[in-house]
Amino acid sequence: MTTFFPARLPKPAAIAALALSGLVAAGLTHAADAAHPAEKRAFNLPPSADLNYSIDAKQSGLDVKGQGLVKWSNGKTSYSVNTETRAMLLGKILETSSEGAVDAYGLAPDRFVEKRLRRDPSTTTFNREQNKITFTQSSESFPLQGGEQDRTGITWQLVAVARANAAKMTPGSEWKFFVAGPRDAEQWTFKVVGREKISTPQGQTEAVHIFRNPPPDNQAQKLDIWLAPKMEWYPVRLKFTDPDGDYIEQTLDSVRKTN
Helix, strand or coil, rough: CHHHHHHHHHHCCCHHCCCCCCCCCCCCCCCCCCCCCCCCCCCCCCEEEEEEEEEEECCEEEEEEEEEEEEEEEECCCCEEEEEEEEEECCCEEEHHHHHHHCCCCEEEEEEEEEEECCCCCCEEEEEECCCEEEECCCCEEECCCCEEECCCCCCCHHHHHHHCHHCCCCCCEEEEEEEECEEEEEEEEEEEEEEEEECCCCEEEEEEEEEEECCCCCCCCCEEEEEHEEEECCEEEEEHHHHHHHEEEEEEEEEECC
């Protein structure tokens, strides 16, 4: 979680970094190096839901616990994702939102906002009139070619793609997306590890384990996501692992469909 920030946050406040948002640390990428294909895939958006998670983390040798809430809204032609993360003693430490339309590629973000503890919010704008992605936190810009995601919406785009391509979610298969954060964007590659049994407060369920491992020269976090086919493919567990071995793991406590 900590490598997402330009500088490290005091721990345990670092738990705010990525929890619940589907965010992963990324090295700075320049627009000239960010050419990316516009790839259309079948997708099937999951039902709207409120998802509550428990968070367990190891940060600088300290055990940290917290709670998180994700509000996913499927409006058929539009969507929104709002997340809130709280840590013991610190209160609310991270809020993010992603909202936009649904087009032929799936989620088509208009705006991604991130608000971290004691920091001003950052806004990433997907300007579809000018066909570019811009940031309040940097002067970078990237071309919009279709299918681009942000770091909060990407988890739900992955869910939608997995729901429509279940037979193709085989071990070793790779799924690439171009993902924008608060100040830059880059291509992410997810690889399917396989199917595993996951224990949650709701009982044991089979989940598809998907892994994002940054390139060797990118000192970013690793991300493991477990999607549960029998639970609408909602993410039942996520784990973010830093290069130094620190980690943050979140497990689904409860889910309530809202449509």
